[in-house]
Amino acid sequence: xxxxxxxxxxxxGPNGWGWALxxxxxxxxxxxxxxxxxxxxxxxxxxWGKIGGNLVIRSLADGYTTVLRGIPDLLVxxxxxxxxxxxxxxxxxxxxxxxxxxxxxxxxGAMAIGxxxxxxxxxVFRGAYQVVSRGEIEAARSVGMHRWxxxxxIIAPQVLRYAIPGLGNxxxxxxxxxxxxxxxxxxxxxxxxxxxxxxxxxxFDFYLTAAILYLLITWVSTYLFQRAETHSMRGMRRAS
Amino acid sequence: MDFAFMRDxxxxxxxxxxxxxxxxxxxxxxxxxxxMLLALMRMSGLKVLDWPAQAYVFVFRGTPLLVQIFLIxxxxxxxxxxxxxxxxxxxxxxxxxxxVFALTLNTAAYASEIIxxxxxxxxxxxxxxxxxxxxxxxxxxxxxxxxIAVRQALPAYGSEIILMVxxxxxxxxxxxxxxxxxxxxxxxxxxxxxxxxxxxxxIYLVLNFIITRIIMAIEWWLSPHLRRPPAIxxxxxxxxx
Numbered sequence: 297x298x299x300x301x302x303x304x305x306x307x308x309g310p311n312g313w314g315w316a317l318x319x320x321x322x323x324x325x326x327x328x329x330x331x332x333x334x335x336x337x338x339x340x341x342x343x344w345g346k347i348g349g350n351l352v353i354r355s356l357a358d359g360y361t362t363v364l365r366g367i368p369d370l371l372v373x374x375x376x377x378x379x380x381x382x383x384x385x386x387x388x389x390x391x392x393x394x395x396x397x398x399x400x401x402x403x404x405g406a407m408a409i410g411x412x413x414x415x416x417x418x419x420v421f422r423g424a425y426q427v428v429s430r431g432e433i434e435a436a437r438s439v440g441m442h443r444w445x446x447x448x449x450i451i452a453p454q455v456l457r458y459a460i461p462g463l464g465n466x467x468x469x470x471x472x473x474x475x476x477x478x479x480x481x482x483x484x485x486x487x488x489x490x491x492x493x494x495x496x497x498x499x500f501d502f503y504l505t506a507a508i509l510y511l512l513i514t515w516v517s518t519y520l521f522q523r524a525e526t527h528s529m530r531g532m533r534r535a536s
Numbered sequence: 537m538d539f540a541f542m543r544d545x546x547x548x549x550x551x552x553x554x555x556x557x558x559x560x561x562x563x564x565x566x567x568x569x570x571x572m573l574l575a576l577m578r579m580s581g582l583k584v585l586d587w588p589a590q591a592y593v594f595v596f597r598g599t600p601l602l603v604q605i606f607l608i609x610x611x612x613x614x615x616x617x618x619x620x621x622x623x624x625x626x627x628x629x630x631x632x633x634x635x636v637f638a639l640t641l642n643t644a645a646y647a648s649e650i651i652x653x654x655x656x657x658x659x660x661x662x663x664x665x666x667x668x669x670x671x672x673x674x675x676x677x678x679x680x681x682x683x684i685a686v687r688q689a690l691p692a693y694g695s696e697i698i699l700m701v702x703x704x705x706x707x708x709x710x711x712x713x714x715x716x717x718x719x720x721x722x723x724x725x726x727x728x729x730x731x732x733x734x735x736x737x738x739i740y741l742v743l744n745f746i747i748t749r750i751i752m753a754i755e756w757w758l759s760p761h762l763r764r765p766p767a768i769x770x771x772x773x774x775x776x777x
Contacts, residue, residue, distance in 0.1 A: 367741060368740060369705075371705060375730070476600075476602060486602060499613060503607040510599045
């Protein structure tokens with residue numbers, strides 16, 4: 297058999313894996329975005345608990361961030377993957393179904409990423425909240441804003457502005473974490489490269505391509521976060 | 537919760553701790569040397585040295601560790617004849633060395649930025665003072681710049697070590713039976729994900745807690761100038777009346 301060249305292998309021709317890899321890269325981005333958004337919701341709630349909760353809620357929130365940042369992400373993914381199917385199986389057996397119930401890999405992955413990145417995002421949001429000047433919140437209260445209105449109009453926009461650099465870092469973490477979802481069988485970029493490497497016996501070429509695509513995604517998202525940061529800071533005065 | 541099962545799980549998983557720590561410390565130790573080199577390359581002011589270091593850091597921080605591990609463990613197999621010729625195949629054939637190699641390359645990229653930050657934070661007047669005393673070159677680096685930089689970089693380096701302990705879990709994917717590897721095996725045998733997860737998570741938390749404490753102790757030991765002076769008890773002197 298004649299050896300295919302690298303560009304034939306990863307190109308879009310009849311023997312090329314180009315489309316498969318690009319679709320898989322899209323899957324990586326999709327699962328990372330879903331996980332990141334889930335993490336934002338979790339992170340906001342946990343940060344709220346840390347700032348405004350009573351002693352019990354505060355220590356629960358502190359415990360959550362400490363634990364989730366102290367154990368490997370892979371372990372969390374295993375918990376969701378195996379634990380999720382065990383839980384679904386238990387629920388299924390209540391209704392008379394027995395046997396192994398698989399959890400959709402996409403949902404498992406997004407949830408696991410959300411739970412882990414929520415711990416990081418909570419710290420980012422808490423840090424950003426502390427930068428928002430007390431005077432703004434007092435002013436909002438003095439004009440009679442209620443909590444929700446104050447959150448929506450005063451706190452959320454400013455916290456987001458200060459949180460953008462930290463969120464950018466978390467996004468990079470999430471993106472790299474999404475590669476771990478491949479252990480659950482979700483066909484994202486790394487999994488697809490693994491499949492292609494297995495069927496063509498050219499592992500180096502495919503993993504190299506995967507690395508290049510990851511690098512490209514990282515690079516573009518760094519640029520976008522930088523744009524967002526300068527955009528959100530356009531009205532700020534700088535001391536320099 | 538089945539406590540007898542959890543005790544058995546604990547006894548199994550604790551067997552993976554030596555390998556986890558071994559991987560983490562090999563990677564951190566070797567990575568520190570490489571990171572130091574990279575940081576010096578970046579600070580050399582020579583473009584020939586600066587650019588490769590910058591590219592290295594960009595590539596290794598921008599791609600997932602798992603991709604790097606696969607690239608080294610599976611990917612290099614494609615060049616087996618060439619590696620065998622150079623006598624490197626015995627090295628890259630072992631999952632242990634591949635894991636150590638990938639973790640080292642990965643941590644070096646992150647650590648070089650931490651070390652660079654530490655080196656740049658050394659106040660210039662300290663360097664000037666040292667020069668005024670006649671120190672230069674390696675002596676200046678060894679006596680003044682390096683100790684101050686280490687003190688500055690230590691907290692960030694501590695979290696990098698914790699990250700490395702967590703990252704060793706990825707070695708389980710290339711068949712290394714460390715804590716996560718054993719945990720995954722147990723879960724797929726017993727299907728009791730929650731119990732195994734709790735035990736494995738606790739082991740990692742305890743490991744990381746101990747490492748954090750050690751780093752804090754080293755920090756305390758390295759910064760005697762920031763400590764409060766010990767309370768001096770007024771001594772009873774013979775009164776000269």
